[in-house]
Amino acid sequence: MDDRRFQVRNGQGTYARSHTGRATTGIDANAMKVLRNTYSLLAMTLLFSAVMAGVSMSIGLGQGASLICSLGALGLIWLVLPRTANSSAGIAVVFAFTGLLGLGLGPLLNHYLALSNGGAIIMQALGGTAVVFMTLSAYVLTTKKDFSFMGGMLMAGLVVVLVAALGSLVAGMFGVDVAAFSLAISAAIVLLMSGFILFDTSRIINGGETNYIMATTALYLDIYNLFVSLLHILGALNDD
Template sequence: MTLNTYASGGIAASSRNRVLRNTYALLALSMLPTILGAFIGVQLGFSFFAGSPMLGFMLFMAVAFGFFFAIEKFKNSSVGVLLLLGFTFFMGLMLSRSLQYTLGFSNGASLIALAAGGTGVIFFAMAGLATVTKRDLSGMGKFLFVGMIVALIAGVANIFLQLPALSIVMAVACLGIFSAYILYDVNRVVTGGETNYVTATLAIYLDIYNVFVSLLQLLGIFGGDRD
């Protein structure tokens, strides 16, 4: 093996480590507008879905994909970072509906704290595993994508069906799918499959967000106290 090969390998590893550090830094920063958006949403009683759940869902998807398109377009500039932070503020607003519902329980604040703690444990466990293994887990992608699409279709169907059992199954499925997505998305950065920290942050942020929402829903179902 030549000196140039060693040098190239060192540069590649350094580049991957830099992307991972920047991703974690931006991920931590993205939590601030999320918290702000959630706080404002709770105070204002914000909800996209109050009037028509289906219309609200379609509007949410339109806004979210608008952000996705813009972030992808400007991912190599500071504009992409600002758009990402704007998106996380929007997602905080969207989270406020779940928080309002949970705060209706007498132990709602404890459930939210427990969901946040559980999400943190899952993130650090999956991210740590993704870093330690150093294996390419790209093969997981297609299976996780199929699972996500099935969960999305079931979620849309349950807007009309309103089946409690289906809600539980979906929450458990989403918890498993997006926990695995954390492993997958962090591994993509570690192995060099993702080289842009803005898009890496967006992917991992969505994983964490969905893990938190799923945990919050399950804790509300099984541990919520109305007394």
């Protein structure tokens, strides 16, 4: 679902930063309102996504259905969300999008739960995701630093990762062992999503993102991809 970055990361908007490069010392009322709405909607969508993942796991959703859910989520975020982000309908779209991603996550979670220490791996990935997100978010909110300068680098890194992932998929289809390469891609995604958390949070508090629905979508994707990548890395480190 990283493809959404090509639309979310448009680099538009103004940032509260002086010509000397110092971050501003406070968050204005409008930015604070967007931040509160974003975190409230983000918490609800994460919970809803977790519930849908549980449903997917309980009914034993297959890989084919999981792929359809992921493609459906991609269609929503590309074709529907941009048209509804400024209305209440956008909230329903975000819930549908995160619900589909939650459903699509079920087969992967079931795969790990079938392993002897799969439950521990999932909990470690969840804990690691929470620690990274809360730590980086707290850093931005405390320092009020502007990380807008990272936008170009993050987009370039994302393009490289997407091309590498596609190449890995093609190579795997021809019988090439890409396990180590896939692990390196997951590590790169962890670094990229950490940077995007800094970038997205900074955009909110400095006025670069004024739509809390779009802000929620961006942060949700950061968390989702961070969790999945950590899950892959921890699974590999545990020889699973």
